[in-house]
Amino acid sequence: MSESPVLGDYFVIQALENGVQVMGLTRGPETKFHHTEKLDRGEVMVVQFTEHTSAMKIRGKALVYTKHGKVAVGGEDGR
Numbered sequence: 001m002s003e004s005p006v007l008g009d010y011f012v013i014q015a016l017e018n019g020v021q022v023m024g025l026t027r028g029p030e031t032k033f034h035h036t037e038k039l040d041r042g043e044v045m046v047v048q049f050t051e052h053t054s055a056m057k058i059r060g061k062a063l064v065y066t067k068h069g070k071v072a073v074g075g076e077d078g079r
């Protein structure tokens with residue numbers, strides 16, 4: 001698996017409220033949602049881009065930790 005060019009780094013999503021949604025979108029010619037995971041406040045999901053997942057959409061207040069830094073999602077200042 002580690003030889004696959006599509007596998008990305010892991011990153012961490014920490015929910016800051018109940019009902020945060022992490023949606024995975026398919027890789028390839030058709031970009032569709034294939035999975036929605038709901039996180040409650042304090043829950044953490046460790047995710048990776050894979051041969052099946054090329055993009056993710058995150059809805060709700062959450063912190064996303066990547067190797068590029070921390071991104072706040074859904075905050076009052078639109079971070």
Ligand code: TRP
Binds near residue numbers: 023048
């Ligand atoms: N079965 C999915 C895959 O292997 C699991 C997955 C990986 C996923 N990363 C994700 C689901 C991000 C939602 C969001 O690609």
